Amino acid sequence: MAIQVSGITKQFGSFRALDSVDLEVRSGELLALLGPSGSGKTTLLRIMAGLEFADSGSLQLHGEEALGLSPRERQVGFVFQHYALFRHMTVFDNVAFGLKVRPRGQRFTTAEIRRRVMELLELVQLAHFADRYPAQLSGGQRQRVALARALAIEPKVLLLDEPFGALDAKVRKELRRWLRKLHEDIHITSVFVTHDQEEALELADRVVVMSQGRIEQVGSPAEVYDRPASAFVYEFLGQVNRFDCVVADGVAKAANGAICIPADGTVRGPAIAYVRPHDLGLSPSAGGPGRVSGIHVVGPDARVEIDLAGLPLEAEMDRERLSVLGLRPGDQCAVHIDRARVFPQP
């Protein structure tokens, strides 16, 4: 176990940022902390780095209690959202910083520092920018310098705070792939914070979904997407139709009986049902209960808005499928639900 978080609590004034959080980070994995702003994910990451103090709980880094250690003693690499490069230093000096500030006895020779820094700059493909200043680099390049700088101290774990948050969409995607590949090459235990579910699902080995200072679910990207543990996770991950229903005898009914879906045996009475747009099947039927109220085509996909006995729903399919069905706005149709989840009313 690389990082063991138990019962970490953090309060900012009257705001509870973290509420007794337990989490295990496995050696060598790439873990995503995913949640909306204010969910406590960045606070948790900063506590791991020692940049924020926990009110209570315990944090073990590789089996060693770390809450009492200062950031410099923890040997973690930290990558900031806005890079936090030293603006008055060249790229080379930025990456060399962690090696140059070591106490005299543990410091490498100048030649060795130079060799290591250049090796890291090769790794992040910026060797020919060694003499530039951060202001002369693009956002993506700066973040790669920040990564090289964090790796220079040979950290036991790498912590990344919204590492792609300040980049534009295209660069973000490139850098994401690049980071995934880098992680496959060097296999350093890494935790990154993001509010972008697509980023978390694509990049991480495991995803931790957080909300209001608590962990809602921990699991592989497929697990959290296919089997959300709570209503929050269902709503936060991907598009979803959410509607009120009433459960009786293991069947949830909604839209005046137009929808009947099997429900978990533990739920009874008023409840909330979740259906992903791509789990909603449509077929043209003149006497069907649904009516197509709108169609939006986005790239290769089509989103079909349906009015089912007064209940607005959204279905998603590819454009080919839509043209096979031949649905047009105003058409009546039958609606069948392939997969749904029912949660009790909160």
Place this chain on the structure above:
Amino acid sequence: MHAKKAAGFAPALADSRWVKGLLIASALAFLLLFLVLPLVSVFVEALRRGTDAYWAALVEPDAVAAIKLTLIVAAIAVPMNLVFGVAASWCIAKFDFRGKDLLITLIDLPFSVSPVISGLIYVLLFGLHGLMGPFLKSQGIQIIFAVPGLVLATVFVTFPFVARELIPLMQEQGNEEEEAALVLGASGWQTFWRVTLPNIKWGLLYGVLLCNARAMGEFGAVSVVSGHIRGETNTMPLHVEILYNEYNLVAAFAVASVLAMLALVTLVVKTVLEWRFGAELAATRH
């Protein structure tokens, strides 16, 4: 409609050259009348009886003592305010704490209080009939009408210069670079010397320069605590006043010209720094 508007603008645009010329001319005339002319007259008056009289006024023992004292006071007050200023702005810019707004207001206090009152505060505190006067007298320590009083008054008056210059700069730069340095293994001192200080050095130099100019030129507060003892507690501005009141115009203007030259040097260095500082700030801003 649009054509009409454009037509309406055209004469204004044609006039602009004329307006521009007038504005520049009036600004120049104003500068000439209120800044350049008095400055030139200082040197003209000082050299009225030739360079020999000018030199004589400067090497006269009381004048030398005044110049020395001014340098001593500045040499103590400026480093003190350098340290205080950096410490205060560090703590205001990098930390959140209760009473922060009050501290910022307090730092500005010397700017809003009349220098005479700043001097008077120290007389009331440390003077013979002041709050701590009897105690200080029994210990044989003299503050008022002596160098310590001059230093205290100068420190008080010039306190805001460094802090005022640094607070906005440090606030804009934020904490992240320091945090990055700490995580990379730097100690507090290493972080300060290698990250914080290089980031603020131009702003700091600028603040120190202004602080120094004011420390050497301060009149009001210093006048109250000095006691005007010739050759002992007279700084240059006070010496100028005494000479002037004695109708010794050549000597008064000779000493004044030294102060004026200090101002000119400060101005030149400040301009160079602004040019340097501006370029560096633009280059290093994210």
